[in-house]
Amino acid sequence: MTEIVAGATIDAARRALAARLAAAGVDSPELDARLLVGHALQLDLTGIVTQGSRPLSAAEVAQIDALAQRRLAGEPVARILGAKEFWGLPLRLSADTLVPRPDTETVVELALQHLAAGGALTRRLRIADLGTGSGAILLALLSELPQAFGVGTDISIPALMTARANARALGLDDRTAFVGCSYATALAPPFDLIVSNPPYIRSTDISDLAVEVRSHDPFRALDGGGDGLDAYRALIPQAAHLLHPGGAVIVEVGHDQSADVVQLMREAGLTHDSTATRADLAGVPRAVMGLKKLR
Incomplete structure (x- = not known):
């Protein structure tokens, strides 16, 4: 060699x-x-x-x-560099944040598609990103929605510090706030859009992940419990309470979880139809949307 x-x-x-x-x-x-x-x-x-x-x-x-x-x-290049591009935006990383992945851009795509269909791209929207990590989803949306204000939550204070630094570097700090809490527990309604890429890996599957993930991404950002659905059981009812009538919650899901997450949305009183899912490049349903009924 x-x-x-x-x-x-x-x-x-x-x-x-x-x-x-x-x-x-x-x-x-x-x-x-x-x-x-x-x-x-x-x-x-x-x-x-x-x-x-x-x-x-x-x-x-x-x-x-x-x-x-x-x-x-086995350390990912993004970890070595300390940064990763997402939605065309340069984002700093830290030990408490996931490395943003292309699959997560489906959440941004579905959100923008939904807002465009309702003529809301230029409205004064209120957005929440639950478990924001580096701020990737929230900052991507704010970069496309000039009148929107976004709140990012995370249980990790170091992650929130990273997200706040990214917002500042992108000139979006005047349209963001960051709150330390579990998902939406410290938030008050109303919100027009709620997004999240929560932990969804089954606990027993984490050891089988690529070394770049299992050894370098934060464990609590991966571990979704026994069936991978613990985070959705917590955040979907919270989102249903916080949303405006007609508002939407959009979450990233694992490769075989879309049907279970749709059921959780329906149990929380949200509606879902065939247009409310977006697949990744492999054709796997990756972003799932639930809508709060209009009164």
Whole structure:
């Protein structure tokens, strides 16, 4: 296996690291190598290309190798970088927040589709994101809804600090508030839209998750209890109480949970139809919506 040595060029180091990651079975080795080399050298893509022929110092090689060792041990690139893009927004991460994933964008898509159908995209909306983590869903929605105000809740104060920092960095801090509580227990009605990506992994399934998830995402953001539905049993009745008539709650669900979550919504007095679900790229129902009946 090609090792990176002092005097190697940036381009050669990137290619050698990609080969090393590929040999270890790491997904997307080319992308990971570019991101890790760029992070070690504080270079963006343009810098990596334009400085590709520059030789590396011994200290720079050591920095790249240290990052490579972390990735080879299963640490996600986003954790190493301390940031992840979601809905086109750069978000800082912390040990108390999940790494935002593309599947979660289905919640944003379904919410915007619902609001657009009701002509509400430019209205003064009140939104809550229960278990906000890094603030990903809430901040994505606020970036698309210029008149909306959002409240993010989380049981983790460090997570709320991360979300608040992301809101500030994106210029959205004047339209956000963050509250420490379990789901919606500290909130008062009314809300037009409530969203959540709660923990939904069955407790017994966590040990089978990829090492990037089970060893690096916060456990309580993964563990959904024995059947994976504990969080929905708590937050769906809370959301039903908080919503305006005609308001919506939209949650992310696991690959086989949509029917159970729909039933919980109906038991809470919410309505659901075939248009109130959005699938991920694999065709799996991923975002589920319940509507509060109009009086």
